[in-house]
Amino acid sequence: MKYAFFLGCLIPARELSYEVSVRKALPEFGVELMDMKGANCCAPFSIQSVDYDSWLALSARDLCIAEEMGMDIMTLCNDCYESLLMVNTLLKRKPELKDRTNAILSTVGKEFKGKIEVKNLVDVLYGDVGIAKVKNAIKEPFNGLKVGAQPGCHLTKPKRIHFELLRGFNELDSLVQATGAESIPYERKEMCCGGPLRDINDDLSRKVSREKLRALKDAEVQAVTTVCPFCFLQLDLGQLEVKRHFNEEYNLPVVHFIELLRMSMGMKLEDWEIKSHRIPITDLFKGRL
């Protein structure tokens, strides 16, 4: 299984540990990740807010690079996923949009053909690798650790590009359960982490995160797991911000799902990876780090 690996902007800038865990764990399942040379930013919401045609053309340029590689894309970020998936779907469905975008792309010698699919980490692990193979790789299961899974908005929404309501929800839960942990239901699990308003309206952004943290705390989870770097940032570093602004402490360790998987596969996290978590994870995962 080979994928064009779309790294995005936030992960190399702030969450190297996410990338490293993926690069270490996925080869165990026969997944090969090929770097996308010359890829540009996916054109996330900030760029979509500025200009429609720029969004289509920038996303489509990345899709063209994957088409040239002859591989499906795998992204690690819900924002990249939404942008690339939406454009891939729109251009495949609507010939007039495809022509409009290709007219822009012709200035850089590219043409969108619509030959590949866009996938995220959950799609790859659950859909392509398969849950049975994931379960087989678990050597040190978590034995009932109570985990609150945060799917993030664009793993599951909108349904018009996922074809069913909240697709991805159950898949992530199954993957969490596969590690031996228990995926605890909590109120408003489908709710946003608040990330998209960071740097636009920080006060509201924090208030949304706080709602999420409260719901997780109420459900008495021991840890939170995310599959999107924005959700991770918002819920991990976000706890310090919520503490500073609202004087509320949650102390919920947050781990990338791939880290949870790695630990349950018996792979130890390195010191710098452990330290990249703002809410300490050392007590909870003692003996596994």
Add this chain to the structure above:
Amino acid sequence: MSELDLNFMGEVADTPRGNGILLCIQCGRCSSGCPVARLTNEHNPRRLMEMVILGLKKEILPTELPWYCLSCFTCLDRCPQGGDVGDVMFAIRNLAVKNGNIPAGVFGQAKALYETTRVINPVRSALEKRESMGLGKLDNEGLTDVQKILKKTGMEKIVASK
């Protein structure tokens, strides 16, 4: 008395993501599911749609109203009309930006994209860490292409405006 621009709904509907406004029946399902509307009275997607329908252009485009949405798409899935409220938000934002209303955070990301191909860039220590771990280099070989694309779409002018 507010000044009404009766063409405003048409203007929004004519943008690529804005035609959902024509389907709005003001039922309020968008607002009742909106995580931001729960937390502040400033944001209310149904009311914003109503303001567009009424033609309250000047009360929307130069203000903060376009910039409260999280783009979580809860409203988009809830709209019984298939009115794609979350998409209409982008149509309103695109018009707001054309009117010079662009938050600093959004402008900063757009500028960074134009200058580096990425909206967020690593600090030096992150790049050094990357190199020490033998991870693939972050290239910006796409820069000429990105700049050509943004020149063609006209977004270059917005980025260069400040």
